[in-house]
Amino acid sequence: MKIDLTPILNGEVKELPFTFTENVPAETLESRFKGLDMAPDGDVTVSGKLTDISGYYEISLDASLRCATHCARCGKEMNTVCTCSLRLIASKDAERAEDEGYIVYSDREIELDGPVYEELSISFPSKPLCKEDCRGLCPVCGADLNTESCEHSEKEEKDTL
Ligand SMILES: [Zn+2]
Ligand SMILES: [Zn+2]
Numbered sequence: 001m002k003i004d005l006t007p008i009l010n011g012e013v014k015e016l017p018f019t020f021t022e023n024v025p026a027e028t029l030e031s032r033f034k035g036l037d038m039a040p041d042g043d044v045t046v047s048g049k050l051t052d053i054s055g056y057y058e059i060s061l062d063a064s065l066r067c068a069t070h071c072a073r074c075g076k077e078m079n080t081v082c083t084c085s086l087r088l089i090a091s092k093d094a095e096r097a098e099d100e101g102y103i104v105y106s107d108r109e110i111e112l113d114g115p116v117y118e119e120l121s122i123s124f125p126s127k128p129l130c131k132e133d134c135r136g137l138c139p140v141c142g143a144d145l146n147t148e149s150c151e152h153s154e155k156e157e158k159d160t161l
Pocket of ligand 1: 074075131135136
């Protein structure tokens with residue numbers, strides 16, 4: 001995901017819209033999404049714009065990635081869409097590389113992969129739910145309480161009444 005700065009550098013435009021659709025690279029899955037219970041179920045899509053604000057570039061974008069995961073309560077396989085929004089200042093100063101909200105570039109293009117995938121991995125829900133009121137599994141017998149009831153869950157309900 002690279003923004004080609006040529007039209008901006010040539011002074012043709014002040015604003016550069018962009019969209020990208022791509023497969024999440026395998027090495028990114030290994031490094032960025034390691035430890036997360038998620039498997040991409042489609043391409044990542046990114047859209048936004050770069051604006052030339054005399055002297056520096058401002059980038060704003062939205063990214064989304066559909067992925068497969070498991071419900072944190074009942075363990076059922078489910079799909080979710082991981083989304084994030086980013087605002088970045090593009091800088092040529094390499095010392096900015098570690099600064100929050102900055103993206104460093106060196107030539108005629110800006111590589112977005114790093115910040116986009118980092119933000120997506122941070123935005124991934126730590127406890128995805130198959131539905132808002134998922135009742136989960138019985139801790140004793142493992143029955144899926146969304147579809148069945150067991151003696152333990154019935155007892156629990158009686159106790160709380
Ligand atoms: Zn569930
Ligand atoms: Zn039970």
